[in-house]
Amino acid sequence: MTFRNDELSGIAILADDLTSAGDGAAPFRQAGHDARILLTTTAGMPGHAVGVSAVDLGSRVLDEEAAASSTWRAARLFAGSELLFKTVDSTLRGHVAAEVRAAWAGSRRRAVVIAPAFPAEGRVTVKGAQYVRGLPVHESDYARDPVHPVRCSDLTVLFPEAVLSQPDRAAELPELIANGDLIVYSAAEDGDLDRLVAAVPRLDDVLWVGSPGLAAALARRCARAAGSAASVPAPARRPLIVVGSANPATRRQLAALRARADVEGVTVSGDPASAVETLRGLTAPVLTLQTPDKRQTPQTARALARSLAAVVQALAEEHRVDALIVTGGETAATVLQILGATGIALLDEPEPGVARGTLLGQLPLPVLIKAGGFGDDAMLLRLCHLIRHPLAPGEHA
Template sequence: MGAVRSALNEYSAHQPLVFFKIDSLLRGNIAATVRAASDQPVVLAPALPLGGRTVVNGVLHCDGVPLHESRAWQAERATPPVTIADVLAPMPCRIMTVDDVRSGELHARLVASIAADRIPVCDSATDTDLDTILTATVEIPDVRLIGSGGLASALGRALAVPGALPAPPMNPEHALLIVVGTADPGAAHQMRMLTDAGVRTVGIDARPPVQVEPRPDEVARLLTALEQGPAMLTLDAPDGVEPACSAELVRLLAATVQRTVEHVSSPTDLVLTGGETARRVLDGLGIDALTPITQVHHGAVHSRTPTGTSVVTRPGSFGDADSLVRIVEHLRPARKRKAEH
């Protein structure tokens, strides 16, 4: 909570609107984020309809299945919440149903909820619902928006600037490291396609017991792979990732990346899949700010660091089978042109 308040103190005085990005599967310290932000009016809308994540009567659904009945948290140590109210407890909230959202009176109902010291939690089934929520919310003075990438996209649509400048060109002299830290089953096919496209892969031993200290031989193999072109770091877990070891494995991935990047001769661009992996890697490298540039595909966001390197972040469960290939081709267009010829 202290980190959120520190960020608020740094940025909110200079920004007319503050948006907090949370995980679309309700993982992480959402209650602490909301509590830290709630010294001003707060509206919560966590749905991500394009990713199949909708909110119905205050319950998050994944492709129509309530979160707590799905397998979305299979790699987590904790059990998923049944309702969003459970996530926020003991903070009081009020559910804004889809009927409320589409009533034409949403703004008044949000204001009434805030006046009653209840955090509005908005249902959403479509991107149009999120657009409606955004329109009703931004009229509230000093409001703070909290949501997933769905609400962020709605904000982007509302603030879009015609004729925006194109993204600066990528530097092909940078090293390119792809870090796959997700346990999502769909990632296996994505990794195979990237390997088939010629990207070298280094797997770190993910069998328990897990040691967090990087293994010199794995760091050496990753350095060798990076010297020859884009390289991918993955978890080598033939029998699947043990949920009880997931936190240690993320720390091991991040520590291995940090140790490797320290010895790479050129600046390193990164592709990071899985939210916890991305956060750990960026923290380990001392990267505390990202400027979004563009979206490679839904959920895969290309950002620039203060030092000029590229970082693409993507939720572990997102993307078609060619997701990683598309991201690498976006960062290294010459590889795509070569493949086409």
């Protein structure tokens, strides 16, 4: 990473992958802030943060020691931010405990509040334990994640020093923060997260740790008059939907999209050149590109992500596609890097956990990114319609 300047203001979001950066920053854009995602592998930091800067540290795919080190350095850099938010996956994938402790040490914040609930997607925290649609996360599909299988649902096991809090005890939060505690907050609905944020007098006393649910609650408290107007992209004539996530939710979404007569695509399982050649010959207005349905080993998954990215690069540079929808954090980061993008200028959050914007860099393509486990079976259908028939933020079809 090539960071400069150790005193930045504004709102900083430290994310462990690209989709987390997007769905952490998007609620602030919705609340009137200028916002962008920065890819640390391709871009040095500016001298001063403007609006909201969400930094993709790429730490979820690192080993624990490297992830903690990267997170500490970023937290130290952004310690002067008015609001510092560390994303964690709402299913607790990744190096959650190591990264949170590293971010706290680097941030020099008085206390930590951990609230990973994302009620809009059925992810709630009950007495310090994380659930997905009624199941403890270690008993859900995320227990079979090929890279970061979730083994523990209980945040008090991950953080034995934690003090538990919940909505009916939110009045205790100022005292717990003054004590310098690490606080795990249980929440089952968005109102619970709003009560948490409202109970904290000074947002800059806290390292905030959570998922899109907490980001949205913080954004509601920090809402402001609209930032600079962002141009709505032109309608896409030939979007490409890129699916690297093996999550069952995404695969159901892809199946619903592929059932349409105006959609054609290919599966990349080896040499990307053959996929490029096949896609060149297709005539449908919507193209899809996917990895095989079955879960892969981490090494194979990374190789497949690189193959997907090579296909996207070929099609984009030949101007055969003019917009992207990408699902899967590692896939999205790999695709954007090979396209020479330095980040994403965010436009809005059209659905919970989905970020819409324009690539910063050599190919300023419109892009929508989402995490693999988000959304109902029709989500990709809706996102495909949106990119082909763009609406301004706040408009409804």
